[in-house]
Amino acid sequence: MRRNKAFVLGQPVGHSRSPMLHGYWLKKEGIDGSYERREVAPVDLDAFFAHFRDSGWVGGNVTVPHKTAVIPYLDRIDADAEAMGAVNTVYWEGDKLIGGNSDAIGFLGNIDELVPGWDRNAKRAVILGAGGATRAAAYGLLSRGLEVAICNRTLDKAKALAKHFGQGATAHPWDDYRALIADCDVLVNCTSLGMLNQPPLDVDLSNLKPGAVVYDVIYVPLETEFLKAAKARGHKTVDGLGMLLHQGVKGFSRWFEKTPEVTPELRQLLVDDIRAKTPGA
Secondary structure, three states, rough: OOOOOOOOEHHHHHHHHHHHHHHHHHOOOOOOOEEEEEEEHHHHHHHHHOOOHHEEEEEEEEEEOOOOOOOHHHHHOOOOHHHHOOEEEEEEEEEEEEEEOHHHHHHHHHHHHHHHOOOOOOOEEEEEOOOOHHHHHHHHHHHOOOOEEEEOOHOOOOOOOOHHOOOOEEEEEEEHHHHHHOOEEEEEOOOOOOOOOOOOOOOOOOOOOOOEEEOOOOOOOOOHHHHHHHHOOOOOOOOHHHHHHHHHHHHHHHHHHOOOOOOOHHHHHHHHHHHHOOOOO
């Protein structure tokens, strides 16, 4: 029997704000349920899914390093997960366990909220990095009709992603960003550089097209040095917190059959928590 309990699955997950996010929605919607952290090492995935059908889970979120590793345990993955090549949400359809991916929804919902109309005349985007976040950003931007240039220090990774997405996506060596940003409408950092306890993202924005939106998928700290530098140049900036908020809506609605809202109150709740636990954030 399925009870109203969901999870975030990954390693590590101790830092995850997802329990706070979904806990807020459960309370707001008056649902007697729970959302729990499940820290599971890659070698223990078999054991986690061995009794999944009898565990009472209504589903959950999947984060690093399991976003592709969970796929063999599912009955199928949906079109978004297939397009991005990764899963961030699992849910039931009848007796079938499905894998979905709402990261692109989160990516777009965040920039739509903070910079309304950003895509009205946008044609080109540059993404720094070729990891999991790049899959969401590239898929989202391509769906809005932008051309996407992926710059990465390991060119083969960028080439693999560009090939995966096909028309509209191109791969470039890292240093090509300097020339590419002169004609881009959106610049996105999808690396971990600038995150708490990571080295800063060292990029030269002097050639960045005036009017370009600058987006960092990182949300701890809330304003990275990358965003501060862009803001100082007069660019509109987008931090990564809203991506977390907006991507959670789809999963919650699948598990608990209620569609929650991303509200200023909710955003402030997480902002306050980040600032309280992260000096200088």
